[in-house]
Amino acid sequence: MKNLFSDIPGDLPDELLETLLDADSVRIERIVSHGHASPKGFWYDQEQHEWVVVLRGAARLRFEADESSVDMKPGDSINIPAHKRHRVEWTTPDEPTVWLAVHHG
Amino acid sequence: MKNLFSDIPGDLPDELLETLLDADSVRIERIVSHGHASPKGFWYDQEQHEWVVVLRGAARLRFEADESSVDMKPGDSINIPAHKRHRVEWTTPDEPTVWLAVHHG
Numbered sequence: 607m608k609n610l611f612s613d614i615p616g617d618l619p620d621e622l623l624e625t626l627l628d629a630d631s632v633r634i635e636r637i638v639s640h641g642h643a644s645p646k647g648f649w650y651d652q653e654q655h656e657w658v659v660v661l662r663g664a665a666r667l668r669f670e671a672d673e674s675s676v677d678m679k680p681g682d683s684i685n686i687p688a689h690k691r692h693r694v695e696w697t698t699p700d701e702p703t704v705w706l707a708v709h710h711g
Numbered sequence: 712m713k714n715l716f717s718d719i720p721g722d723l724p725d726e727l728l729e730t731l732l733d734a735d736s737v738r739i740e741r742i743v744s745h746g747h748a749s750p751k752g753f754w755y756d757q758e759q760h761e762w763v764v765v766l767r768g769a770a771r772l773r774f775e776a777d778e779s780s781v782d783m784k785p786g787d788s789i790n791i792p793a794h795k796r797h798r799v800e801w802t803t804p805d806e807p808t809v810w811l812a813v814h815h816g
Contacts, residue, residue, distance in 0.1 A: 607781060607783070607786050607787050607788065607789050608751075608785075608787075609784075609787050609788070610786040610788060611786035612783065612786065618799070626762075626788060627762050627790055627813075628816075629760065629816055630736075630815075630816060631735075631737060631815050631816060632736060632737045632815040632816075633815065634762060634813060657731075657732050657739060659715060659723060659811070661766065661786075670735040671807040676712060679714075680713075680716065680747030681715040681716035681717065681766075682712050682713075682714050683712065683713050683714070683715060683731060684712050684713075685732055696761055701760065706764070706811075708732075708739060708813055709734060709735065710732075710734055710735075710736050710737040711734055711735060711737075
């Protein structure tokens with residue numbers, strides 16, 4: 607059994623990515639950010655769909671196509687279709703932000 | 712955007728199941744229990760694997776094969792292989808228990 611809120615380092619120079627489940631059809635990851643954002647001008651352009659939920663902290667995602675952004679607080683979930691270019695614009699510096707990501711398709 | 716902690720009814724005669732994502736390879740569900748348990752003598756025997764995490768509340772799962780049980784608190788996650796017979800032995804009556812389940816394979 608793995609606890610998603612355990613083993614969060616106090617000092618986090620880079621985002622922390624851990625694979626919780628790697629199966630044929632799906633990969634589940636825990637991501638811990640602490641004030642991190644995607645590099646300037648960088649956009650994720652992923653082969654798979656990604657369903658993601660913020661469990662702790664706060665974050666802002668930005669989408670290239672329509673220049674929209676979404677603010678996410680604990681419990682907020684969204685499905686990002688494959689190749690929908692997006693970036694993490696902001697995560698709160700006040701506390702770690704814990705994401706759960708389900709890569710699928 | 713869907714928030715996993717919103718729209719939790721105060722009165723919950725039955726467990727509440729909602730499909731958050733239904734894709735080719737994966738189905739993601741929110742389950743809200745409030746003191747519910749599986750019927751006496753009932754065992755889940757599922758075609759798919761199920762990765763599940765407790766996000767709020769507390770629960771106890773029981774497995775038929777080795778008669779083991781696991782107590783789950785917020786953040787605790789476990790992968791239950793297909794056809795591993797299990798039941799929900801207990802969920803706390805003190806507050807709603809919010810589960811996130813990823814059915815896969």
